Amino acid sequence: MIAQTFRSLRALRINALLGLGIVLLVLMVAALAPWISPMDPLQINLRARLAPPQEGFPLGADEFGRDVLSRLIAGARTSVTIALITVCVAVVLGSFIGVIAGYRRGWTDRLLMIVNDSMLAFPGLLLALGIMAVFGASRNGIIVALGLAYSPVVVRVVRGSVMSIREREYIEASRVIGNSEWVTMLRHVLPNCLAPVLMVATMMFGWVILAESALSFLGLGVPPPAPSWGNMLNTARPHIAQAPQLILFPGLCITLTLLGVNMLGDAVRDWMDPKMEGMA
Amino acid sequence: MSAISSPQTGPKPSQPTLAINNLSVRIGDSDRCVVRDLSLSLPPGGTLALVGESGSGKTMAARAVLGLLPSPLRVAQGSQILFEGTDLCQQPESALRRVRGARIGMVFQEPMVSLNPSMSIGEQMAEGMRLHTRLSRAEIRDRSLAMLERIRIPNPGACLSAYPHEFSGGMRQRIMLASVMLLRPALLIADEPTTALDTLVSREVLDLMIELTHENNTAVLLISHDLGMVARYMRDVVVMKDGAAVEQGTASSVLREPAHAYTRRLVDALPRRSATTARRTTGAPLVSVHDLAITYPGRQRLFSRSAPTEAMRGVSLTIREGETLALVGGSGSGKTTLGRALVGLVQPSAGQMRFRGQPLDWRMPAPGLRQQIQMVFQDPYSSLDPRQRIGAIVAEPLRLEPDLSPAARRERTEEMLQAVGLDGSFMDRLPHQLSGGQRQRVAIARALVRKPAFVVADEPVSALDMTVQAQILRLIRELQDRMGFACLFVSHDLGAVEQVADRVAVMQAGRIVEEGTRDAIFDAPENPYTIALLEAAMLIDRRFGQPEAAQ
Numbered sequence: 025m026i027a028q029t030f031r032s033l034r035a036l037r038i039n040a041l042l043g044l045g046i047v048l049l050v051l052m053v054a055a056l057a058p059w060i061s062p063m064d065p066l067q068i069n070l071r072a073r074l075a076p077p078q079e080g081f082p083l084g085a086d087e088f089g090r091d092v093l094s095r096l097i098a099g100a101r102t103s104v105t106i107a108l109i110t111v112c113v114a115v116v117l118g119s120f121i122g123v124i125a126g127y128r129r130g131w132t133d134r135l136l137m138i139v140n141d142s143m144l145a146f147p148g149l150l151l152a153l154g155i156m157a158v159f160g161a162s163r164n165g166i167i168v169a170l171g172l173a174y175s176p177v178v179v180r181v182v183r184g185s186v187m188s189i190r191e192r193e194y195i196e197a198s199r200v201i202g203n204s205e206w207v208t209m210l211r212h213v214l215p216n217c218l219a220p221v222l223m224v225a226t227m228m229f230g231w232v233i234l235a236e237s238a239l240s241f242l243g244l245g246v247p248p249p250a251p252s253w254g255n256m257l258n259t260a261r262p263h264i265a266q267a268p269q270l271i272l273f274p275g276l277c278i279t280l281t282l283l284g285v286n287m288l289g290d291a292v293r294d295w296m297d298p299k300m301e302g303m304a
Numbered sequence: 305m306s307a308i309s310s311p312q313t314g315p316k317p318s319q320p321t322l323a324i325n326n327l328s329v330r331i332g333d334s335d336r337c338v339v340r341d342l343s344l345s346l347p348p349g350g351t352l353a354l355v356g357e358s359g360s361g362k363t364m365a366a367r368a369v370l371g372l373l374p375s376p377l378r379v380a381q382g383s384q385i386l387f388e389g390t391d392l393c394q395q396p397e398s399a400l401r402r403v404r405g406a407r408i409g410m411v412f413q414e415p416m417v418s419l420n421p422s423m424s425i426g427e428q429m430a431e432g433m434r435l436h437t438r439l440s441r442a443e444i445r446d447r448s449l450a451m452l453e454r455i456r457i458p459n460p461g462a463c464l465s466a467y468p469h470e471f472s473g474g475m476r477q478r479i480m481l482a483s484v485m486l487l488r489p490a491l492l493i494a495d496e497p498t499t500a501l502d503t504l505v506s507r508e509v510l511d512l513m514i515e516l517t518h519e520n521n522t523a524v525l526l527i528s529h530d531l532g533m534v535a536r537y538m539r540d541v542v543v544m545k546d547g548a549a550v551e552q553g554t555a556s557s558v559l560r561e562p563a564h565a566y567t568r569r570l571v572d573a574l575p576r577r578s579a580t581t582a583r584r585t586t587g588a589p590l591v592s593v594h595d596l597a598i599t600y601p602g603r604q605r606l607f608s609r610s611a612p613t614e615a616m617r618g619v620s621l622t623i624r625e626g627e628t629l630a631l632v633g634g635s636g637s638g639k640t641t642l643g644r645a646l647v648g649l650v651q652p653s654a655g656q657m658r659f660r661g662q663p664l665d666w667r668m669p670a671p672g673l674r675q676q677i678q679m680v681f682q683d684p685y686s687s688l689d690p691r692q693r694i695g696a697i698v699a700e701p702l703r704l705e706p707d708l709s710p711a712a713r714r715e716r717t718e719e720m721l722q723a724v725g726l727d728g729s730f731m732d733r734l735p736h737q738l739s740g741g742q743r744q745r746v747a748i749a750r751a752l753v754r755k756p757a758f759v760v761a762d763e764p765v766s767a768l769d770m771t772v773q774a775q776i777l778r779l780i781r782e783l784q785d786r787m788g789f790a791c792l793f794v795s796h797d798l799g800a801v802e803q804v805a806d807r808v809a810v811m812q813a814g815r816i817v818e819e820g821t822r823d824a825i826f827d828a829p830e831n832p833y834t835i836a837l838l839e840a841a842m843l844i845d846r847r848f849g850q851p852e853a854a855q
Contacts, residue, residue: 156582193687197750200647202674215691 046284057101063091065098066249074267076187084269087259089296092270095251096277102252104281106166106233113171116224118178119214125179126186127209137183143176149235153244161244169239170232181224185217219293226289230282253278321490322369322387323525329364329373329547330378338377339365340548346540348490349521351514353534353555355570356544357769359661360741362527365544366493369525370408371400372702388490406436409484409522411477411513411548413496419468419476436487451482455512455792474505478512485516492517495527502635502796507840510537529770532799532841535559543567573774574799587625590647590790591664591758594620594654598641615641616814619655623758625742628784628791630805630822632798632837635855638814643760643794647679659758675701682763684743687736694721695731698749705754720753721746722777723786741772745779752783760792765800777803796839802826810834826828 053060062082070090083092125136132241143151148170155169189195190213196207238253239245246252248259253274260270322345329339339361345350354362365371369385371392377791379385385392392400404410404462412418418750419428429448433439439447445464452460455478466477478495484492494513498506514537517524528534534541535555542552543566551564564567597617623629631639637697644650646657657664659677678701681687688697699717702708708716718728724745735743744764751759761780765773781804784791795801801808801822808825810833818831829835 095651193681193683194689197679197681197687197747198648198689198700200674200679201750202704203700212689216689 026080033284039287041285042297043284043289043291046280047288050100050281050284053097054101054104057097061094061097063094065090065094065251067091074263074270076267076269083273084267086256086270087263088269092256092273095256096253096273099251099253099256099274100277102163102246102250103233103254103278105237106163106170106236106246106252109167110170110174110232111225111228114174114178114228115169115221118175119182119221121175122179122182123209123214123217125204126183127190127213129187133183136179139181140176143173144180148173148231149238152235152239153242156239156244161247164245166239166245170235173235174228174231177228178221178224181220182217185220186213189213189216219296222289222293222296223284226286229285230278233281234276261291319389320345320386321348321350322385324358324365324369324527325384325386327365327368327383327385329361329368329377329383329725330380331723332376332378337380338547339368340546342542342544342548342549344527344540344542344549344552346491346523348523349518350540351517351524351526351529351538352540352542353538354542354544355528355531355534357529357570357771359546360544361547363495364545366495366525366527369491369493370404370410370619371395371397372404379522394625402436405432405484405489406487407489407491408491408493409487411484411492411494411497413478413499418480421468424465424467429479429486430466432483432487441793447486448483451486452479455479455482455516472505474501477501477509481509481513481516484661485520485522487519489522491523491525493527495524496529497526498533499530503837503840504634513537531559531570531770534770539848543570569771572770587627587790589622590625590660592621592658593642593646594656594658596620596639596642596645596652596657598645598650599653604725614810614814617654619811619814621809621816621819623792625757626784626788626790627792627806628781628804630793630795630801630808631811632795632801632808632810634796634837636813637811639794639796639811640762642811643679643762643792646758646792647677647760649679675705675754676757678754678756678759680744680747680751680759680761680764683767684740684747685767687747688743690735692735693731694726694733694735694738694746697735697746698753701750701754715752720749723752723783727825739772740768741776744768744772744776748776748779748783752789753786755787756789758790758792760794762794763796764793766795766797773800774803780804798826798837810837 056292067090069085072081072085072089074087075081075085075089081091081093083096086092086095121136121140125133125140142247151173152166152169155172156165159165159168195212197213201304203211233253235253236245237257240252240255245255246254256274256280257271260267260274264271324342324344327339327342328337330337340445342365344352356362359405364373364377368379368383369387369392371679373379379393383393387403392403395403419425423431426448429451430441430444433444433447448464449460452463457463457475457478463479468479471479481497492513497513501509510533513524516522524538526534526538538555540553541555541558542549543558543564545566546549551558551562551567558567559571562571596619598615600613600615618639619642621629621642622632631642633639641650645652646664648669651667659673662670664673672753692700695714695717698720699713702713702716718731721728721730726742726745726749730742730746735746738746744767748764764780765776768776777800780791780793783789791804793801793804805822807819807821808818810825810831812831812833818825818829818834825834826838829838
């Protein structure tokens, strides 16, 4: 048992380090985008149209001859910012509503869940489209729309674990001590249901990047010519036969980022689990 | 019949059903053992108990017999487990599978989780027979029905198509036992089969186990920490400590004249009244309950509500300053509900509660009331927030006292921890790093840190080992002498009650059927239910030296 624990602990560290490395890299690139980008991501050069990777264009050029590397770097900034803020919005909003619904139960729960379930009944993208019709197509519009559209999932997850946690004796103990409902919710219920939320949040990071690209495709996302990983994928689609690398590189960026976020998410979840303490 | 007994190819009559020689169980390849050089022998139809505290390796020894050790554990070289003459250690997994269930049956501790909730009782009972016999569907059904009738399950036909959640813990354990015994195994391994049940029910289950195994001449290997139970039902006993057998022999001789110091400690931990004397109860009434009724609203069904359940009615009680009133009864008798009502976790539907003469209404509590009335919960494994450190857990009630500086708070916390026997090094630990007994000490510290006048203790020791139980009960008594709080001690365990109570009230089906001083109730019970409870309690002073199974 001891040896096995050690092995899994070491594996866990490697995963955690790798995840942390990837996420830090992406965040740094996003933060430093204007300074490290080799060319202007918007500069058109029709002679280099669909050029393969070569001198001057390390990752090739797109259908207008814009440098793909520079666009990926600029896109990282847009995509990652949008994804991060959206996930935060969804998690905070969803946890808040979920904890209240799960803890109060009764009519509060029923009302909140009717609204929540009717939101869940729409495909997230459709819902986001509707909301964007109100807020308009802009970066903030996307964040609000996707955040609202994805929060019902978090509500469901949080409410579920709150319902099981509120039956534990330490919640009753908190009431007997004399804590108010709000203190009980914030100090004892919420921290103990964060593990599944973290898992959903990492998955959601991926959904949001993809959803943002779909919205961009419909002309509602980040307005062109500003690059995002999503709209780069979409604009590359017609040229897939001549220049497959145009799809490959943004796709790779999305995949790698997701991988990093997932690994980091797992590690954070384990790290937050009180049972892991004292096992090393 | 023939299909079942066919694998029984003539063990010689003198041969033991199970003989374990020098069994050691290692952790992986290391030298550390959870079981060391254990040897025992069990004749056909014999009964033997493995006794020890949690962590003594008794469960792992039994699991080794079935070849069901959890992954890094393995049986060490040189160990021998002879079952009807064949060494199970040398058998391949496929041969072991033929033995498990068919020849060696196992009953687990938790009836709530050892039955599959998504399978009907009939399917689960049939599973073993389908696997190990060639009986037809109809025959399997007939046998299951006959067995259910045998174990006195009301309406066996309906039971076959019912699901586990429809039964109480005791019923489930009986069903579990029945489905194991259907295959008429030569050996039954029972791992703490009644720990999760209350006294009356656990006695029923054990009686049934002895009956069924006796009929089939099945040998029983019982794993238990309860010496009183072992003395009553088992012939032989092996006492284990840290993986090794420290003493073995017949149950009555080992328990009457324990040779090893550890056994003596276990025997001493058995509940005995002589340890404490009941205090005279002359204090002023502190908490009183008059004509109290509590009704739980019915469950929401698809279109209607089921009828509300009445947890108790017409209950009147008085608890005086500084005394301990024990509230005793089987599960479902309403005793826990009463305790919960007194701390405000349940609202009474009629009647009155008073505290120091003032009406006690938790919907609009008087200021300062909360710190006067506290509770210790049953399960120390779920009553502490797994994310809070011990210091924070104990200090939390003090946060609600506004004029206490952080330094003073810390001082009070440390003082309280010390009072329950935990030193300052525990402050920064997390609950999962503590043993069950230590956790319960923390829970007691949390309840007492604001110096309440009244504490409800809801089965505070039922989740703990015998020796730990004795320590915690002594601690409660000691703290009570020092701090002077009154206590409502809710329990189904008369052994524990006998040690702490000054007065006892017996509850049955939501009513108090008998009330009196401890000695009156224990020596001269009048109500038939009280008598039945006492009969079932297997208090060792009373029942010592007459194991039923040995007769």
